[in-house]
Amino acid sequence: MEDTLKILVVDDDEVDRMAVRYALTKTGIQMELSEVVDGNDMFSILNTTDYDCVFLSVRLPDQAGLTLIQQLRSSEIKVPLVVLTSQEDQQTAVQLLKAGATDYLSKSRISPENLAQVLRSAIRVYRAEIQVALAKDQLRESYEQLLCKNQELERQQQQLQMQNFKLSEASVLKSHFLATMSHELRTPMNAIIGFSQILLRPKFGQLTHQQADMVERILNNGKHLLMLVNEVLDFSKLQAGRLDLKAERFDVSKVTNLAVSEMRSLADAKNLSLLVQIDLQNPLVYNDPIRVKQILINLLSNAIKFTEFGEIWVEVKELPANRVAIIVRDTGIGIAPKDFKHIFEAFRQVDQTLTRKYPGTGLGLAIIDSLVRMMGGKIFLESKLGIGSMFKIELPRQITLSSVGDDIHLQLDNERVFCYAKNPHNSYSQARQASIGYP
Incomplete structure (x- = not known):
């Protein structure tokens, strides 16, 4: 704590304020002290100025300390808060801590050593709470981002599934089309090949050399085309799982x-x-x-x-x-x-x-x-x-x-x-x- 700390003391009792002021000055900690006497003044100064710690009397003339603490926390004013009690009351201390107090100290135990210890502890706890709150905010933000990404991934997955379904359907239609067209093409191709072979037989008439050459070209190209058609037909059967081996x-x-x-x-x-x-x-x-x-x-x-x-x-x-x-x-x-x-x-x-x-x-x-x-x-x-x-x-x-x-x-x-x-x-x-x- 090498920096100068800004400390606020809230107490309507002048003697108690003097005791706190004296003990704080004897702690050896560099600080700037401010004092107010009631809750309204406390709210006014905290709304305009940042403090490193507030020492608050549990009983003030306008409001009880417990109510002030609840109002202070509900107004989103974040500052380490040490409550000064008038008696050793464990039950009251627990209520104060639940309401949002950082720590408490009996006025009868005010001393430089005790105040220094409570001050350091309160600031450490407050800073730790700030870090925890920041980490929670980051985790919440990360969770929300992950949730959004997960929703986007689910949407993309649904789109991919739909596309895969369409592609699968298109593949089936393509295979069916290839099989149908290949089958339909084989009939005329077989006829072309058959008639070409008949024309080349001598008993059906002698062709001139030029005519025989043209018919042979028709026959060879027909065979080649039939081979290509058969390849497409075989492949479509293989894709559809309808080609069986006959061993x-x-x-x-x-x-x-x-x-x-x-x-x-x-x-x-x-x-x-x-x-x-x-x-x-x-x-x-x-x-x-x-x-x-x-x-x-x-x-x-x-x-x-x-x-x-x-x-x-x-x-x-x-x-x-x-x-x-x-x-x-x-x-x-x-x-x-x-x-x-x-x-x-x-x-x-x-x-x-x-x-x-x-x-x-x-x-x-x-x-x-x-x-x-x-x-x-x-x-x-x-x-x-x-x-x-x-x-x-x-x-x-x-x-x-x-x-x-x-x-x-x-x-x-x-x-x-x-x-x-x-x-x-x-x-x-x-x-x-x-x-x-x-x-």
């Missing part, structure tokens, strides 16, 4: 050779070597042969599309734990590491521009991804720009139709493998990294 026991080597033979003409058209290596002790597997062939066709189609020169290898081999690997390598343009996590997304291609060099729906790898997961398998990818890519499919020899793989493993650049866990919304998050050699 049976079959020779995977024969299915592999059949897929390669169907794609060989496309590879020959680009002067690409298409090599096949099958190393299986037992070629029989229990799976859906149509979907396994579809996986191979899509992988080979991509390899041929993105390879300008060089070779494409297809390898089928045994794996431990009763599994089979189907591997397609190429010497194509390769894939940048930043694009690994996107290439299995639906309608996604590395080149998204309208003038892109390589056409397609962007559904091939998304369909492969879904089919492989339905079969309980995994996909590994290794690729380097300008060198080529490798897609490796690992499948169990015997699938269970209820099995759905939860993970898709994306291989990377040379020596690191990045494993991504795929969520139902087709987004990827990195789960772990591990050093491993190329399988």
